[in-house]
Amino acid sequence: MNAMVGDRLLVHGNTVGERDRSGVITEVQGTNGEPPYVVRFDDGHTGLVFPGPDAVVVPK
Secondary structure, eight states: OOOOTTOEEEEOOOSTTOOOEEEEEEEEOSGGGOSOEEEEETTSOEEEEOOOTTEEEEOO
16 A cells, blocks of 8 residues: 555445544655555544555545
């Protein structure tokens, strides 16, 4: 998985009833666009994310 600042991270809910989460990647801490990413989620929460197989990067 590779990303750039400004791309969006979409994390699919992995249990019934769990909503998808999305946010803007504000910092790429790995080398060559690799994780971890600092993400500002749409709900206002900001966190360090190590995306799993349920996540996709949407280019800006």
